[in-house]
Amino acid sequence: MTKPTESQAGGCHLEHLATAPLPTRFGTFELHVYRWDDPKADPSLSDEHLALVMGDVRGERAVAVRVHSECLTSEVFASLKCDCKGQLERAQAEVARRGRGVILYLRQEGRGIGLANKIRAYALQAEGADTIEANQRLHLPVDARQYDVAAAILRELGVESVVLMTNNPAKVDALSALGISVTERLPMLVAANPFSQSYLEVKKKKMRHELPSGVFNQKPPEPEHPDDTESPDPAAAH
Numbered sequence: 001m002t003k004p005t006e007s008q009a010g011g012c013h014l015e016h017l018a019t020a021p022l023p024t025r026f027g028t029f030e031l032h033v034y035r036w037d038d039p040k041a042d043p044s045l046s047d048e049h050l051a052l053v054m055g056d057v058r059g060e061r062a063v064a065v066r067v068h069s070e071c072l073t074s075e076v077f078a079s080l081k082c083d084c085k086g087q088l089e090r091a092q093a094e095v096a097r098r099g100r101g102v103i104l105y106l107r108q109e110g111r112g113i114g115l116a117n118k119i120r121a122y123a124l125q126a127e128g129a130d131t132i133e134a135n136q137r138l139h140l141p142v143d144a145r146q147y148d149v150a151a152a153i154l155r156e157l158g159v160e161s162v163v164l165m166t167n168n169p170a171k172v173d174a175l176s177a178l179g180i181s182v183t184e185r186l187p188m189l190v191a192a193n194p195f196s197q198s199y200l201e202v203k204k205k206k207m208r209h210e211l212p213s214g215v216f217n218q219k220p221p222e223p224e225h226p227d228d229t230e231s232p233d234p235a236a237a238h
């Protein structure tokens, strides 16, 4: 058992709660659970954040890192409305390919507005609003995500510099502003489907995500059936 460690940053407090090996389809990661006490945090969001670590990262440079925010609808229910689960799985596969890396899983559902508000926004999107307009109509921020916990965990893990797995240049800027050295951005591209196409177009046009045209105009995915004997290819579903 590893010794609990604690660190302080700007009135916030990071506590390491637990760790254990986690075998996955992509290989075995070390799963760490942290608690992040932030007096300004939205109390409807969990304060327990996760790090999936593979290989030796302490003191290492150019470590592949994904800073991923929770998306229950895609990750648990295979929702086709977004590319979150596809990006998470691509990041796990990339870390496994390199034999070293970190995936941070932050509990800021719905770009930080929480699950119920995200589903309220989905209801407005079903009536034709895009993801930004829906949040604005609910008087909610378009993107309320914070990355200070990500920076604190990377420091706790001793990562010297990161190759950030993201399509979002603003995430590179946010982590850099928090003192994390980002040496490179590695795109995590997931093909659009008819349900995610307009969402990804908004991400590209209004949120400045770097999404090449090849992501769009893909064929619709085949529905998966529970009696299929072969395990479905996760990449093909997105």
Ligand SMILES: [Zn+2]
Pocket: 071, 074, 082, 083, 084, 085
């Ligand atoms: Zn999502």
